[in-house]
Amino acid sequence: MARAQATATQLIDDDRVRVTRFDFAPGAETGWHRHGMDYIITTLTDCPMTLEEPGGDSRNVLIPAGTVYRRDEGVEHNVINGGETVMSFVETELK
Numbered sequence: 001m002a003r004a005q006a007t008a009t010q011l012i013d014d015d016r017v018r019v020t021r022f023d024f025a026p027g028a029e030t031g032w033h034r035h036g037m038d039y040i041i042t043t044l045t046d047c048p049m050t051l052e053e054p055g056g057d058s059r060n061v062l063i064p065a066g067t068v069y070r071r072d073e074g075v076e077h078n079v080i081n082g083g084e085t086v087m088s089f090v091e092t093e094l095k
Helices: none
Strands: 007-013 017-024 038-043 047-052 058-063 068-071 076-081 087-094
Touching: 017 076, 047 087
Parallel strands: none
Antiparallel strands: 007 017, 017 087, 038 068, 038 087, 047 058, 047 076
8 A cells, every 4th residue: 555655845955955844644655765965854843753774674763853863875765654643854965
């Protein structure tokens, strides 16, 4: 059964950064993707993420509202809202 897609709203896209807000209904996903740039995530809500990873692995993480973390270019995954309420974060990609 196909999952609903997260809503991506582009906020800034200039020579230095791309900033996108992601909003997920319960069970919604980003779909499989590979990050082509280093990026920073800032959670707006508690984010109970299910992360599907290459090779068939998946893991559950809870990232509290207001948390900021950074990842390097090349991360590949599908992000799913594993919770029962809307999940939102802002992703800032560094060009």
